[in-house]
Amino acid sequence: MDERILYPSFCGINTFLRAPYVKLDEIKEGDYVVSGVPYDVTIGTRPGPRYAPNAIREETRHFIYHLCAIDGEVIDVCTKKRMLAPPKEIVKDIGDIRVYPTDVCKTTDSVASTISKIVEKGATPVTLGGDHYVAYPVVKGFEDGFKKRMGRPVKIGYIHVDSHMDMYDENDTWGKYYQGSPARRISEFESVDLKNMVFVGLNGTTGVEGYDYAVNGGATLYTIDDIRREGIAEIMEKAIAIASKGCDTVYVTIDIDVLDNAFGCGTGCYVFGGITSVELLEIGSILGKAPIIGGVDMVEVSPPCDTTGSTTRLAASTLINFLKPRIFEFR
Amino acid sequence: MDERILYPSFCGINTFLRAPYVKLDEIKEGDYVVSGVPYDVTIGTRPGPRYAPNAIREETRHFIYHLCAIDGEVIDVCTKKRMLAPPKEIVKDIGDIRVYPTDVCKTTDSVASTISKIVEKGATPVTLGGDHYVAYPVVKGFEDGFKKRMGRPVKIGYIHVDSHMDMYDENDTWGKYYQGSPARRISEFESVDLKNMVFVGLNGTTGVEGYDYAVNGGATLYTIDDIRREGIAEIMEKAIAIASKGCDTVYVTIDIDVLDNAFGCGTGCYVFGGITSVELLEIGSILGKAPIIGGVDMVEVSPPCDTTGSTTRLAASTLINFLKPRIFEFR
Amino acid sequence: MDERILYPSFCGINTFLRAPYVKLDEIKEGDYVVSGVPYDVTIGTRPGPRYAPNAIREETRHFIYHLCAIDGEVIDVCTKKRMLAPPKEIVKDIGDIRVYPTDVCKTTDSVASTISKIVEKGATPVTLGGDHYVAYPVVKGFEDGFKKRMGRPVKIGYIHVDSHMDMYDENDTWGKYYQGSPARRISEFESVDLKNMVFVGLNGTTGVEGYDYAVNGGATLYTIDDIRREGIAEIMEKAIAIASKGCDTVYVTIDIDVLDNAFGCGTGCYVFGGITSVELLEIGSILGKAPIIGGVDMVEVSPPCDTTGSTTRLAASTLINFLKPRIFEFR
Amino acid sequence: MDERILYPSFCGINTFLRAPYVKLDEIKEGDYVVSGVPYDVTIGTRPGPRYAPNAIREETRHFIYHLCAIDGEVIDVCTKKRMLAPPKEIVKDIGDIRVYPTDVCKTTDSVASTISKIVEKGATPVTLGGDHYVAYPVVKGFEDGFKKRMGRPVKIGYIHVDSHMDMYDENDTWGKYYQGSPARRISEFESVDLKNMVFVGLNGTTGVEGYDYAVNGGATLYTIDDIRREGIAEIMEKAIAIASKGCDTVYVTIDIDVLDNAFGCGTGCYVFGGITSVELLEIGSILGKAPIIGGVDMVEVSPPCDTTGSTTRLAASTLINFLKPRIFEFR
Amino acid sequence: MDERILYPSFCGINTFLRAPYVKLDEIKEGDYVVSGVPYDVTIGTRPGPRYAPNAIREETRHFIYHLCAIDGEVIDVCTKKRMLAPPKEIVKDIGDIRVYPTDVCKTTDSVASTISKIVEKGATPVTLGGDHYVAYPVVKGFEDGFKKRMGRPVKIGYIHVDSHMDMYDENDTWGKYYQGSPARRISEFESVDLKNMVFVGLNGTTGVEGYDYAVNGGATLYTIDDIRREGIAEIMEKAIAIASKGCDTVYVTIDIDVLDNAFGCGTGCYVFGGITSVELLEIGSILGKAPIIGGVDMVEVSPPCDTTGSTTRLAASTLINFLKPRIFEFR
Amino acid sequence: MDERILYPSFCGINTFLRAPYVKLDEIKEGDYVVSGVPYDVTIGTRPGPRYAPNAIREETRHFIYHLCAIDGEVIDVCTKKRMLAPPKEIVKDIGDIRVYPTDVCKTTDSVASTISKIVEKGATPVTLGGDHYVAYPVVKGFEDGFKKRMGRPVKIGYIHVDSHMDMYDENDTWGKYYQGSPARRISEFESVDLKNMVFVGLNGTTGVEGYDYAVNGGATLYTIDDIRREGIAEIMEKAIAIASKGCDTVYVTIDIDVLDNAFGCGTGCYVFGGITSVELLEIGSILGKAPIIGGVDMVEVSPPCDTTGSTTRLAASTLINFLKPRIFEFR
């Protein structure tokens, strides 16, 4: 164990959970590969998510103590489950993927090709956005890498946790590739069928064109009212089942603005009446326990809007909840 | 449609929902007239609400996209109701009403006469405070304009959404006209009967003199405990019924400090244990659907205290929820 | 009544609830003695609680108006209980206790001896931390003073309201005396039995060594899941009963990080999924009504992290809820 | 005089110096036309200048009192010159020009065509950036409009006040059109000769390719050392003379990062050792008095970096110094 | 020596230089009496100075160590003068004077009568504003107390250190008693002759009515250009000489906005091109050494604008420079 | 060249100038070794410097573009010197050195032994504090490593750039090892003679005991008045000459509070009347050109106080000025 894992939280070069900072070719099968996509020129509201990758990394240092710096065992006080600490050394941080702020296409290629290589090696990408546009190149790379790994056509399910559908086709200011369209673009992938696309946390109003396109194509929409009625656990289980149906793997994108803004001020495209911090944490845990989930991202965290830091912390906590069942050995 | 409505949220001169910026004499019957009263010298705690009118206007730009910049239709994902977009061009912004920081009486006259003119024309005033004192001149003008419009004595109901009663008669430091007394002053109007005054969201302690005056006079008091027990929808329906009884119209004043401070840090006179963001949004929606409501204000939003911006956003969202059923055409 | 109690909240030299600023030897039996321990070098996360004593004092000024500056009576709008205002003059502020940032032992002695003198006189210490380490010297002084006052060995119960157990024995960086160990150190006191130690609000993971030590020794652990299941009132009543069993008095330490971070961003060692603001207020009220509680502290409030100010306000509100039943006369 | 000009600085809808908010076709010959270009995706450092147009407008309200709200005369206490107040009604605000964050070319066309129309009418554009890239489309439109107005080929001088030359030809990440290249692109215009391009305030290091291109082509470079040696007034007079030589008009672009960062923290691409606030003000005044100057912009002001607000205030003050000799009548 | 003077700067109840917090009747002849006037409703720009008294007090704690907590001697490293430490116990803090935000006249009386009592006892008032309006009631009380002490009519000189003259007679929004008029009102006092009124640091434009009134009445005006030409020391010596001429005492009011805003962002009514921090410090020192100066205030410090804290620190430093030659014993 | 050096400044894992992040045993002779000492419990004022190492690293990314990401040449526009870019690969970042907040001695050993190993290898330590206490363990390690490298007793000169002497022997609260004593402790080293200790930038008052000790022992003191009189370049040349006299090497410690607080708000122990940003930059450049300087540190930068970020930027700029003549090849 590198002694530097023992340092107090305010010390040390900043990587995700103090994971080793490696190059792409050092990735191995079974790894969980954290990368950042500091890109937000495609955001319709306030810029900021470009700062999220390093901000989320920084908040993970808070977890070092209980999760990584103890040599022996930790216990979850609620479930009373015991986990061997520190976790398996399968989390790697490759830093940020190169972006081109004035060239959306070049950025798309850069991100997609990096993610493709990670997935082709049999590793799981854990991607830190960026605005929600980045889900498009990430899933593009995910599809490409997965096909290469399998050596055959694949079927990919998709869960979109968000207050918004992001199903616009084109926008007068932003064009076809921006924060409002990733789900639409992904729905056009050959490996993705609208019937395996599930939206969780929808809230507010949206344009009817994209809405009708999704509903008529067979997508499943869970609104915040559905969550209030059935509970987040129930909804997530259904979402995983529908997204998995007939698929090789499922990709999950989490837009932090699914939170009620009073629970997470640090995002540009705000909503009130969304889910709570407890519910988001539970989404992380449930996804972590579902082996079919092959990739995840956390987008739209905006440190300049996050004046309390609480949203960034919650994003880090949610990703760690996702990783916990996968990187720890339980007894 | 003015092309400027298509601009991203960080662009453009700042009016409420990008409504036209007009002079008082351009107001027409049926309009919803937004004005600001940037006044807070009557606040007992920390100054700040003088900045609220422009701050709330700024946050409404966030809604431009889904509500105004789409040519066709939008859908509410929860209710599945479809609305024609953009809304009817009946929202107008007259900017701020003149105030005199060192002269409370002159400010009272300035505000009251402006609101009176709006109401006399048959338009609905949507007023952005300011501290809660401004409700007094606003309701004064509301009464005056309504009498002129009707050409006869009128009866006005009054709903006070607030953690506090604001029923003090006089204060040793502030005198008779300040943040703590508007409901008392309004109770003295000839058109207002204590039996039509309803308080929603009361919480904490208050002086007994004002409390006894209100209760003995027949006012209705719904505390936060009542809301916890019966639900906000039920309480609001009752409040509207009681305030409307025998009245021509009902005026509603919303003090943002009715929120639990953890849900809305941006106000000076804080309370914990108040309502949540979801409940405040619902108040806005319920009021919007009640045609008897003839005027509304939002007070005590304090941008300097609102370090996350979340409270100002929620104030804007609540007012838009009030306006939605009134300015959109549904199909 | 000192006229200065009438001043608006932004005026005046800053003491707790504008209590008189006195020296230790002016304390009398029955007093509630506020002191600050601006110490945080023992914090494993971000420094900040050293600023909490003055920040909490400052927020208490908000309560002056309804609680202190009225000559007559105030009423609680929910319970409809009437209290004589202003309160009895038994709250005193002795300012801050001397600390030695580079010398933990000397600080321990300084704090313990001051608290001991307060308790020996028959007064109740209300201590403003500081990080959670300060609970150790405070309870040490509490035990010592209480023994002196009684002139015999005593039995002290202990309630630890916190997301964390703070039961570590030793840490590689911080040693034996730091934020993570106060409950362990207190468990070693002669007057304290693990069977009278109750933890309320536990959440997340912890090292097994301390956990097993506590559980095997007979300590009671209430997790956030227990609170969700049974309600905070029920849990607190049980906690008081268990801590009181066979004891002369009970000491309560409240670590503000028991809150979900979305309800209280202003603390260094954050947790999501903790209790809400309403629940913390209720803890304050329940403790205030239990005469066996002989001392209380509020720790880990971190003003530099508290960018909204809301956490500091809630800390002040909770302590005032504790004091209300003790310093007011009800009718 | 619109009464709204009398309002305190914290009131009112926000336009530049409370100028009328007009549409492009209301512009007249002789007007000073303020517009914003809220664009910063072409910035290599931290986004922020997209917020500058409204932030600069807001700071101009500070000047309302002494400059606009007095009916009669004001006096400059240092020069003892008397000016008739309020100023001539020739300042107009057309709001912001439409931008396309993900499409640099479309933005270029939008900005250039708007500025062209202003200049063609014989008005003077006063443009609020945006990052320094926006100088390229602005000068492009300036050239186009000026040619149309004159009905013949023209010669345009160019003064670039900046710590940086912005003479890069192409960048690996940003391409040819970004913050680092506007002077290069402008040097390629048919109406602009490198011999009439003057740089004022250069500081630090730069790539040799662009440097040699400029120097070899005959551009004039005044570094901060030249300013320290000769004084800003002397340097500016020389700069105007060189830029004017044989030209019909001169365009001036001011990059706020010409300031030492200690005098202006609110910009992304910081420099220490730059000019002081007093020197920047003097640049504004000297330019205002030179009738050959036909257009000016202020770029790289970054409100999110400007935590003190002082940089934005200084930008507003400098532009007002430019306008003063042109919009006031002196006696 | 109270041990509390040894505390680190982040500890302890907050008084000016940790002076004793006393009541008005404990003041003795020869004392330096600090009081706050937390009043800013008379400010034409942004509210904030109401927070200055406590903020300035807080910054004085920084000086405790070198000035107060050493038992023996300190040395000024530049002048090599040695001073006996701690200083004489003649600094007293009476807290804040009562203010009435909605009643300017009542506030005037409250402030004037308190200052009068201080001066009547032969003590020197050191007053912490508040906006510049507070200079009016302070000087009113100063005149009254001084007359009572002397038992005869008196002559008072007045030095106004400010970028602005504050010589307006009446303002359409604010009336006769506000931030822009204190020098005008003071010029009307019977003990004050315009020929003994000196303005130091004037900058920018002002209305001609007040300007002509002052100049024609014989007031002396030193602009920033005069300071640049002659040096601040020379100007201050002249100012003291003119103000003293034929007078019993001289009162000095210091408006912090005399600073260039780049040297002091923390004030509402900003100016660029003003004096530097070094020059303001020198003003404090020079005044301290002139025994004729019988009272001083520091106004317009605005903590909410002072995001760096630097302006408040400089205000504290300047006042301490004023006090140093008066409260220390030199060897 | 690692492609990651081309990334925009907001991307990438954060090391000093994007230097390789290496372990101690990868250091080679001739390297410049950056390390952080995130320690500030020994600070008498406000905590914060523990955050400086990462904050300074982050600001160095700003320089990547002109200094590192260009393949070829850059030119200094003032001196017209051309440098080959990118620089030689001799800058290395070893991250932070382990610290023990509650154990000053253990921290001292940890820091000293790390620095010793760097120096023993023939590399130059560039250390990022931490408060000024850290200069003591750093110079201790510097002496030790240098002796080991030379294999004989050595003589070390010492330049202390600071507003303060830091020559206290012992303090009642902090003891012998804290922010106020490093120069005293260093003066006791066997390799350091007071006659080779030079202080640059002294300002304000200090206790006489330390002052007399230094002066009587032969130390050289340059105050801010000396700098104003002779210029910073002259003073620095003298300082280097005196510190070098008869010495093998010279160590330089730079306390950022040598700046006037208006030029650098981001430090805890503030001074007004200190040096300017231009002067500090010049200190960096002069030191870089003096080959005798064998080690340097930058201390007391406090990011939580540095609300503008400007102080941290200036610290980074100054260190880069030190490195420039040493890591670049000039033509």
Ligand SMILES: [Mn+2]
């Ligand atoms: Mn989304």
Ligand SMILES: [Mn+2]
């Ligand atoms: Mn979304």
Ligand SMILES: [Mn+2]
């Ligand atoms: Mn209210």
Ligand SMILES: [Mn+2]
């Ligand atoms: Mn209220």
Ligand SMILES: [Mn+2]
């Ligand atoms: Mn704890």
Ligand SMILES: [Mn+2]
């Ligand atoms: Mn805890």
Ligand SMILES: [Mn+2]
């Ligand atoms: Mn530029």
Ligand SMILES: [Mn+2]
């Ligand atoms: Mn530049």
Ligand SMILES: [Mn+2]
């Ligand atoms: Mn003034």
Ligand SMILES: [Mn+2]
């Ligand atoms: Mn002024």
Ligand SMILES: [Mn+2]
């Ligand atoms: Mn130092």
Ligand SMILES: [Mn+2]
């Ligand atoms: Mn220092």
